[in-house]
Amino acid sequence: MSIAIAMLLVVAGSILFHVLSPWRATPIASNWGFIDDTMGLTFLVTTAGFVAVIVFMAYCLYRFRHVPGRRAAYEPENQKLEAWLGIVTTIAVIILLAPGLLVWGQFITVPKDALEIEAVGVQWNWSFRLPGADAQLGSSDVRYIDSTNSLGLSPADPKGQDDLLITSGELHLPLGKPVKVLLRSIDVLHDFYVPEIRAKMDLVPGIVTYFWFTPTKIGEYEILCAAYCGTGHPQMRGKMVIESEADFETWRTAQQTFEQSRKSDASRDKRASAQ
CATH class of the missing domain: 2.60.40.420 (Cupredoxins -  blue copper proteins)
Structure with a gap:
């Protein structure tokens, strides 16, 4: 139980540190606001994944903690769960990579009047x-x-x-x-x-x-x-x-x-x- 609470505190502390941190990127002075937007999106996706995994682990530690007389049920595989994990992971990777590829396309395409x-x-x-x-x-x-x-x-x-x-x-x-x-x-x-x-x-x-x-x-x-x-x-x-x-x-x-x-x-x- 104490480990589950510690994990939840780590999640809360990490989010608070990011929100309240005085360290921010310097004010942008070029046309590359797309890069800032892409980094912001990356933070959102990875934060959602971080929170989901840690909260799920904390839940499992609490929900399936040792109780005298309770036996674990053996389940070798769960195709429905694996399918959902595969779909969610694929969507997350696409959200992470697609904007970066679009920005990179702009990054290497130099205007003719440059x-x-x-x-x-x-x-x-x-x-x-x-x-x-x-x-x-x-x-x-x-x-x-x-x-x-x-x-x-x-x-x-x-x-x-x-x-x-x-x-x-x-x-x-x-x-x-x-x-x-x-x-x-x-x-x-x-x-x-x-x-x-x-x-x-x-x-x-x-x-x-x-x-x-x-x-x-x-x-x-x-x-x-x-x-x-x-x-x-x-x-x-x-x-x-x-x-x-x-x-x-x-x-x-x-x-x-x-x-x-x-x-x-x-x-x-x-x-x-x-x-």
């Missing part, structure tokens, strides 16, 4: 690349990486000469415009994560992954790495600034292109050798 940018992870900082006047990103390869080309852009690709390089870890984006984020890792596994955006994705060495979102609130948001990537993992942080399109254009015009960066490096090396 601004395409690149986020590059390396132990332990973030760098970014935006298209220049031609609105296209140039090609890249780890073989091109050196002290003057940290992102590995192809020097021979004309599309990449006007690409904007941001190595400060601060990314600016315009409000209300879909953004496709290409993700590339130079060394180990990283994960691009902004809690307020809800969307996240791994950066896998040798593979270009992606996700997309539409910023919906002006503000500054922290960019985190959500995959353990070494001793400096906790310090791998950047900043995402969502601003009006006019402010974004002002910021973008102030950034250095790949071509300008190479000329600047060449001039610096020339002065250093002359000294």
Whole structure:
């Protein structure tokens, strides 16, 4: 009897903890409210299953407790009960998985008018690349990486000469415009994560992954790495600034292109050798 009561207290305590807990997801700042809705539905279904199983177990402990002189009835199978359990379980699994599949379909379908940018992870900082006047990103390869080309852009690709390089870890984006984020890792596994955006994705060495979102609130948001990537993992942080399109254009015009960066490096090396 005491065990049954303890189990019911665990159920009540778990539900109260969830309802009264001060820890909540950060306010969303993108179009991915679908992800919050799916998580909420998952909580409801799993909570219902948790409560049903524990309450049933507590009932069984009480109802079928030992009583002197009472004998248990042997029942090897109950086809009706098994059928109902199979039906209920199937419905619960469908409710859990179907919304996630629908959201995933939206998650990988990028709008045609999305601004395409690149986020590059390396132990332990973030760098970014935006298209220049031609609105296209140039090609890249780890073989091109050196002290003057940290992102590995192809020097021979004309599309990449006007690409904007941001190595400060601060990314600016315009409000209300879909953004496709290409993700590339130079060394180990990283994960691009902004809690307020809800969307996240791994950066896998040798593979270009992606996700997309539409910023919906002006503000500054922290960019985190959500995959353990070494001793400096906790310090791998950047900043995402969502601003009006006019402010974004002002910021973008102030950034250095790949071509300008190479000329600047060449001039610096020339002065250093002359000294």
